[in-house]
Amino acid sequence: xxxxxxxxxxxxxxxxxxxxxxxxxxxxxxxxxxxxxxxxxxxxxxxxxxxxxxxxxxxxxxxxxxxxxxxxxxxxxxxxxxxxxxxxxxxxxxxxxxxxxxxxxxxxxxxxxxxxxxxxxxxxxxxxxxxxxxxxxxxxxxxxxxxxxxxxxxxxxxxxxxxxxxxxxxxxxxxxxxxxxxxxxxxxxxxxxxxxxxxxxxxxxxxxxxxxxxxxxxxxxxxxxxxxxxxxxxxxxxxxxxxxxxxxxxxxxxxxxxxxxxxxxxxxxxxxxxxxxxxxxxxxxxxxxxxxxxxxxxxxxxxxxxxxxxxxxxxxxxxxxxxxxxxxxxxxxxxxxxxxxxxxxxxxxxxxxxxxxxxxxxxxxxxxxxxxxxxxxxxxxxxxxxxxxxxxxxxxxxxxxxxxxxxxxxxxxxxxxxxxxxxxxxxxxxxxxxxxxxxxxxxxxxxxxxxxxxxxxxxxxxxxxxxxxxxxxxxxxxxxxxxxxxxxxxxxxxxxxxxxxxxxxxxxxxxxxxxxxxxxxxxxxxxxxxxxxxxxxxxxxxxxxxxxxxxxxxxxxxxxxxxxxxxxxxxxxxxxxxxxxxxxxxxxxxxxxxxxxxxxxxxxxxxxxxxxxxxxxxxxxxxxxxxxxxxxxxxxxxxxxxxxxx
Amino acid sequence: xxxxxxxxxxxxxxxxxxxxxxxxxxxxxxxxxxxxxxxxxxxxxxxxxxxxxxxxxxxxxxxxxxxxxxxxxxxxxxxxxxxxxxxxxxxxxxxxxxxxxxxxxxxxxxxxxxxxxxxxxxxxxxxxxxxxxxxxxxxxxxxxxxxxxxxxxxxxxxxxxxxxxxxxxxxxxxxxxxxxxxxxxxxxxxxxxxxxxxxxxxxxxxxxxxxxxxxxxxxxxxxxxxxxxxxxxxxxxxxxxxxxxxxxxx
Ligand SMILES: Cc1cc2nc3c(=O)[nH]c(=O)nc-3n(C[C@H](O)[C@H](O)[C@H](O)COP(=O)(O)OP(=O)(O)OC[C@H]3O[C@@H](n4cnc5c(N)ncnc54)[C@H](O)[C@@H]3O)c2cc1C
Ligand code: SF4
Ligand code: FES
Numbered sequence: 001x002x003x004x005x006x007x008x009x010x011x012x013x014x015x016x017x018x019x020x021x022x023x024x025x026x027x028x029x030x031x032x033x034x035x036x037x038x039x040x041x042x043x044x045x046x047x048x049x050x051x052x053x054x055x056x057x058x059x060x061x062x063x064x065x066x067x068x069x070x071x072x073x074x075x076x077x078x079x080x081x082x083x084x085x086x087x088x089x090x091x092x093x094x095x096x097x098x099x100x101x102x103x104x105x106x107x108x109x110x111x112x113x114x115x116x117x118x119x120x121x122x123x124x125x126x127x128x129x130x131x132x133x134x135x136x137x138x139x140x141x142x143x144x145x146x147x148x149x150x151x152x153x154x155x156x157x158x159x160x161x162x163x164x165x166x167x168x169x170x171x172x173x174x175x176x177x178x179x180x181x182x183x184x185x186x187x188x189x190x191x192x193x194x195x196x197x198x199x200x201x202x203x204x205x206x207x208x209x210x211x212x213x214x215x216x217x218x219x220x221x222x223x224x225x226x227x228x229x230x231x232x233x234x235x236x237x238x239x240x241x242x243x244x245x246x247x248x249x250x251x252x253x254x255x256x257x258x259x260x261x262x263x264x265x266x267x268x269x270x271x272x273x274x275x276x277x278x279x280x281x282x283x284x285x286x287x288x289x290x291x292x293x294x295x296x297x298x299x300x301x302x303x304x305x306x307x308x309x310x311x312x313x314x315x316x317x318x319x320x321x322x323x324x325x326x327x328x329x330x331x332x333x334x335x336x337x338x339x340x341x342x343x344x345x346x347x348x349x350x351x352x353x354x355x356x357x358x359x360x361x362x363x364x365x366x367x368x369x370x371x372x373x374x375x376x377x378x379x380x381x382x383x384x385x386x387x388x389x390x391x392x393x394x395x396x397x398x399x400x401x402x403x404x405x406x407x408x409x410x411x412x413x414x415x416x417x418x419x420x421x422x423x424x425x426x427x428x429x430x431x432x433x434x435x436x437x438x439x440x441x442x443x444x445x446x447x448x449x450x451x452x453x454x455x456x457x458x459x460x461x462x463x464x465x466x467x468x469x470x471x472x473x474x475x476x477x478x479x480x481x482x483x484x485x486x487x488x489x490x491x492x493x494x495x496x497x498x499x500x501x502x503x504x505x506x507x508x509x510x511x512x513x514x515x516x517x518x519x520x521x522x523x524x525x526x527x528x529x530x531x532x533x534x535x536x537x538x539x540x541x542x543x544x545x546x547x548x549x550x551x552x553x554x555x556x557x558x559x560x561x562x563x564x565x566x567x568x569x570x571x572x573x574x575x576x577x578x579x580x581x582x583x584x585x586x587x588x589x590x591x592x593x594x595x596x597x598x599x600x601x602x603x604x605x606x607x608x609x610x611x612x613x614x615x616x617x618x619x620x621x622x623x624x625x626x627x628x629x630x631x632x633x634x635x636x637x638x639x640x641x642x643x644x645x646x
Numbered sequence: 647x648x649x650x651x652x653x654x655x656x657x658x659x660x661x662x663x664x665x666x667x668x669x670x671x672x673x674x675x676x677x678x679x680x681x682x683x684x685x686x687x688x689x690x691x692x693x694x695x696x697x698x699x700x701x702x703x704x705x706x707x708x709x710x711x712x713x714x715x716x717x718x719x720x721x722x723x724x725x726x727x728x729x730x731x732x733x734x735x736x737x738x739x740x741x742x743x744x745x746x747x748x749x750x751x752x753x754x755x756x757x758x759x760x761x762x763x764x765x766x767x768x769x770x771x772x773x774x775x776x777x778x779x780x781x782x783x784x785x786x787x788x789x790x791x792x793x794x795x796x797x798x799x800x801x802x803x804x805x806x807x808x809x810x811x812x813x814x815x816x817x818x819x820x821x822x823x824x825x826x827x828x829x830x831x832x833x834x835x836x837x838x839x840x841x842x843x844x845x846x847x848x849x850x851x852x853x854x855x856x857x858x859x860x861x862x863x864x865x866x867x868x869x870x871x872x873x874x875x876x877x878x879x880x881x882x883x884x885x886x887x888x889x890x891x892x893x894x895x896x
Contacts, residue, residue: 070808073709127780127784138794142791550691
């Protein structure tokens with residue numbers, strides 16, 4: 001069994017990163033322009049990394065599949081970004097943010113990485129403000145904060161409900177500045193199709209130009225995968241339609257380990273599914289739980305009457321409402337972490353208290369806040385979210401409580417990386433949602449944006465330089481190398497297969513089928529029997545896919561079905577790994593809830609004795625069982641406790 | 647409901663393109679407009695035809711991808727939304743709906759409804775940023791208070807999603823609203839004020855060079871902008887531009 005090295009620097013927790021930076025090897029400025037770095041993804045992680053590496057003088061090639069780097073999925077983040085600034089003087093500190101993140105992640109993340117994240121968080125806000133990110137401000141001109149779930153301080157910075165947009169535009173502008181300077185070359189409408197390794201090191205990629213269909217070879221001294229999360233394995237999720245796992249999956253198949261893939265976050269407040277035509281789910285930001293109260297009727301008859309349209313929420317008297325989060329978790333109330341809030345909603349709906357036709361919806365009610373603060377104040381805080389809700393549902397949330405239900409939202413699992421954010425393949429780095437590193441089994445709200453920017457602006461510039469210091473004499477990597485030819489051929493063969501397969505079913509048919517299996521058997525609640533069934537069902541879907549998939553159009557031109565076919569092929573394989581990972585983790589923790597492992601009150605029951613490890617899976621071949629490597633998590637600064645929000 | 651769609655089909659930049667008619671039945675009013683096209687595309691694939699190419703990603707009105715004219719209006723009949731936020735309840739049984747790509751010299755068609763909007767990126771690249779390094783060696787974020795009114799106005803301008811509806815609706819294909827939104831966003835903040843004039847000069851020059859037309863103040867852009875970006879931004883931009891031009895003449 002190969003051993004995983006986390007490469008965490010020695011020394012006290014609070015000094016590790018400072019010491020790392022002081023000891024890190026550097027590349028002198030004259031050498032940097034002879035070194036090429038490929039960055040896949042222009043979200044917060046990739047955009048920030050490409051801008052920073054370009055600014056340092058490396059020769060950067062940046063890739064995204066959208067028509068512009070500004071459209072990466074990070075643009076859709078709504079609620080905010082955390083930072084331990086303690087501007088509100090409510091006792092926040094680097095240590096508290098670190099502690100909250102470890103606890104929120106149900107003690108399944110690496111202390112050293114999380115501490116570094118908390119440590120650089122304050123700097124992110126300084127950096128973004130200097131770039132002109134228009135965060136919300138108070139009347140005195142200083143920055144405003146709000147709270148998010150799972151914490152008792154106000155440390156979330158925001159720009160109305162468009163925080164992701166504003167942060168991404170900041171990173172995009174920094175990237176644009178480097179493009180103008182010539183340090184970054186931008187390849188939009190390009191899809192990374194394969195990683196190229198030479199002598200065991202990542203040395204380039206094969207990409208498809210999505211306009212012409214041309215297959216291109218790009219070489220580099222290091223490759224960064226910042227391609228986002230894999231929520232779309234469920235077909236329906238809050239992620240953008242194009243979000244996919246291909247870059248991460250190709251990394252896995254080339255030797256990078258895939259860690260904790262079963263840790264998936266289900267967001268409690270999304271607009272419920274309405275019908276089979278549904279293409280995606282829309283998130284209603286967690287920030288709404290600051291002022292919204294979640295409830296269902298106490299009486300089943302009332303729920304049924306509402307579902308039939310005979311009553312509305314307004315007909316239910318105060319005493320007949322069950323504010324079940326406030327009831328079960330008096331200390332945190334409506335602001336419990338996401339996994340807890342989602343499961344509580346499922347519990348009430350499964351018990352028959354759901355409030356729409358499908359029985360899968362609960363109320364999120366703002367009437368108290370409107371009475372207390374006035375409609376204008378509520379509008380100032382959440383105006384765009386309320387508008388978004390009304391556009392989709394044709395109901396006015398100022399007058400009628402929102403109906404919400406949990407949906408797949410974020411993936412904590414991802415490519416295994418060490419302290420350097422380097423994968424098991426030398427020269428291949430992973431950042432942002434694509435890696436597994438900081439959120440354990442559950443991510444706290446407003447921490448993904450923080451992690452993306454921390455990785456991109458502040459961590460990778462040091463760790464990649466440290467790696468590349470040994471590469472200054474390597475010279476340009478030739479794309480004529482046999483490994484490039486081999487990878488290119490594999491990519492072309494697969495595309496040829498899709499174009500020539502005389503199947504009868506569309507790509508979406510398979511994607512929806514996979515999504516259904518994943519949601520039912522590897523979703524909010526899992527058990528052994530269901531997971532074993534899912535593995536068999538996914539196997540059947542995979543066989544049918546390769547026999548029956550139908551891709552219209554031609555290869556050498558713009559072909560969106562062909563793009564989807566490759567992505568869904570990878571999702572099917574990932575689905576299998578997720579079920580295996582979920583099956584092997586015989587405990588409940590964070591977003592991973594195994595029905596066999598719960599307390600008498602229905603809370604998640606961890607097994608610290610046997611499962612305090614990162615499950616990193618190694619690819620062994622297409623029809624082989626992947627190998628499980630365990631990275632033991634050592635808690636030297638925090639004592640493991642049963643998580644309680646009561 | 648039943649609908650007749652008349653969709654622009656164009657197989658690549660060289661193709662001349664034409665309108666093709668499709669009949670749709672059983673469309674639910676709860677579907678989004680793009681979900682309605684998904685349904686049509688599934689039918690086309692089933693029949694062995696090429697599905698309609700269109701850009702889309704977030705499907706919640708924030709990425710700016712989903713560009714198309716619907717019955718001659720960018721993003722369709724409703725105000726302040728993008729195509730992905732439009733629902734079929736805005737149409738009636740029996741309606742005929744025309745769907746076409748953005749039409750502007752600076753946005754050439756790639757396929758069907760998909761156009762190339764990289765010209766917008768090119769405008770940002772010549773100055774749509776604050777020239778600060780990303781090293782993190784910046785002063786504390788609260789060291790420089792910004793009046794709330796300025797911060798809010800900067801935010802409003804910064805909500806532009808780069809969709810291109812303003813260009814598409816303008817009879818001159820002018821990119822003034824888009825460009826001015828970025829110039830205002832940054833000029834309204836102390837961090838961006840320093841370079842405001844030079845920024846305006848560079849971005850406006852680039853805009854002209856890329857083949858966008860002049861602004862003749864018809865104001866259609868403001869009406870069609872899904873984010874309600876205000877024409878006031880254009881006035882602010884002209885101030886910065888004029889200031890810069892006067893200086894460079896000296
Ligand atoms: C609706 C919503 C709201 C959210 N709100 C919040 C919030 O309020 N606070 C918070 O902290 N987090 C939030 N999150 C989570 C957060 O937005 C994401 O985790 C984060 O933005 C991911 O950033 P990223 O840079 O890792 O990846 P992304 O932003 O997903 O970017 C991925 C990039 O990779 C590129 N890419 C992918 N595959 C390929 C390929 N094969 N070839 C080439 N390019 C490729 C894409 O083009 C894109 O540029 C939210 C998420 C959603 C879905
Ligand atoms: S100004 Fe409005 S219409 Fe123009 S690109 Fe921006 S958001 Fe779109
Ligand atoms: S698809 Fe993103 S704005 Fe419409």
